[in-house]
Amino acid sequence: MIGEVILVIFLIILVFGWPLYMFFYVIYDDIKKRISDYVKQKKKKTVEEMCKEYKEELRAWADEEISKQNAEYRTECDRWLYTAIDEAKRNSIEYARQAVNKIKNDCEEEKNNYKIKCDSDVSRILHSESQNYPWLAKIIADFEYSENRRTYQILRNKKNPAIKASEEVKRIAKEKRELLYENKQLQYQLNYYESVFPWLEEFKQIPPREAYSYLNQSDEADDSERYEKYREYLSPEEYANLPKVEKFQRALDRYKEKRKNNRGVGIGYERYIGFLLETDGYRVLYNGAIKGLEDMGRDLIARKDKQVLVIQCKRWGKEKIIHEKHIFQLYATMVLLASEEKGKDFKAVFITTTTLSDVARRCAEYLDVKLVENLPYKDYPMIKCNIAKNGEKIYHLPFDQQYDRVSICGKPGAFYASTIKEAEDKGFRRAYRWVPDKS
Structure with missing residues (x-):
């Protein structure tokens, strides 16, 4: 009986004990492995922290050492630099003193020689019988040459001499003196001719082909040749x-009534605005009418005292709107002109028969561009009655070649007339060599 019990117990242990053993063995092995991994990670983390602290200490030490070395090097460099600067100053001051004395002596000698020469040349000018005043031209050319010689001396005598550049300046200065001498002689010759023959002042503005035709046309030309000038406005019978008075008046009336192209419409509006400005005391240059597409957006340039108005005119239909690009162009061309003429009060003015967009108005306000909107074209006295330099009274019609180049502002007795009769009753004659404008 006892043996059976023992046998049963043995069997139970054999059946259930082995799995329990294996179960606890697996658990034990897993716990052991986890503990080992934890220990390894802990060791690795500890080592990394130690390495990080060591790196920071090493970096701090290296930075400190580098700063010390840099400070020592900087002090040494400063000491060397200050020494070099002091030495350079002493050398340069001495060299500059010598160069200045040399230039001063050269200039003084040149000044004395130049004064003696000027005294002699002035005497020759006063007694000159030549129209082109060659001695005066030579004086101006020599003066310009002396200024260029000064540049030559500065380039040659500076601390680091520019020998090649100075020789080039010297060469150009000689060529410039010869060209200036010839230019001044021709200029004085032309001024003399214009003072003797005042009509040349108008004639020189005419294109070469037209000028040639004017010089070669005869007062005895037959009626068919003369009539070509009036074909657009008068019939052969008229x-x-x-x-004469009725003929010119009828031509003017038909010019006003004639349908014009876009350029003609634009020029007409510019002339009207110019008339208003001249009435207000401004001297007006009709830049758009004279230069056409090369006017750079400056239709009119009006001057009074130190004030200069740069004006752009647009005679557009009411359905059109002016955009900001026109404001930008006007402002830019005004700034360019202002940079070329210092000491004057420039103002950009935009005048139109229509309106501007909101953006264009904001741009104009920011750029201080004066706006005149919805200013219509009106009929006005178009006949320019001019007083020439020699006192001769001449009137110009709007289709005349020199109409836009003639300025009557500020001339006593000059005015705008409404009719040919009004102009001729006040002693004005028709401008010679009249050619209608095809606009």
Whole structure:
């Protein structure tokens, strides 16, 4: 009986004990492995922290050592630099003193020689019988040459001499003196001719082909040749039979009534605005009418005292709107002109028969561009009655070649007339060599 019990117990242990043993063995092995991994990670983390602390200490030490070395090197460099600067100053001051004395002596000698020469040349000018005043031209050319010689001496005598550049300046200065001498002689010759023959002042503005045709046309030209000038405004019968005053007046009336192209419309509006400005005392340059596409956006340039108005005019239909690009162009061209003429009060003015966009108005306000909107074109006295330099009274019609180049502002007795009769009753004659404008 006892043996059976023992056998049963043995069997139970054999059946259930082995799995329990294996179970606890696996658990034990897993715990052991986890503990080992934890220990390894702990060791690794400890080592990394120690390495990090060591690196920081090493970096701090290296930075401190580098700063010390840099400070020592900087002190040494400063000491060397100050020494070099002091030595350079002493050398440069002495060299500059010598160079200045040399230039001063050269200039003084040149000044004395130049004064003696000027005294002699002035005497020759006063007694000159030549129209082109060659001695005066030579004096101006020599003066310009002396200024260029000064540049040559500065380049040659500076601390680091520019020998090649100075020789080039010297060469150019000689060529410039010869060209300036010839230029001044021609200029004085032309001024003399213009003072003797005042009509040359108008004639020189005419294109070469037209000028040639003017010089070669005869006062005895037949009626068919003369009539070509009036074809757009008068019939052959009107030209042949009408009295002079009525003939010109009818041509003017038909010019006003004639349908014009866009350029003609624009020029007409510019002339109207110019008339208003001249009435207000401004001297007006009709830049757009004279230069055409090369006017750089400056239709009118009006001057009074130190004030200069740079004006752009737009005679557009009411349905059109002015955009900001026109404001930008006007402002830019005004700034360019202002940079070329110092000491004057420049103002950009935009005048139009229509309106501007909101953006264009904001741009104009920011750039201080004066705006005049919805200013319509109106009829005005178009006949320019001018007083020439020699006192001769001449009137110009709007289709005349020199109409836009003639300025009557500020001339006593000059005015705008409404009719040909009004102009001729006040002693003005028709401008010679009249050619209608094709606009």
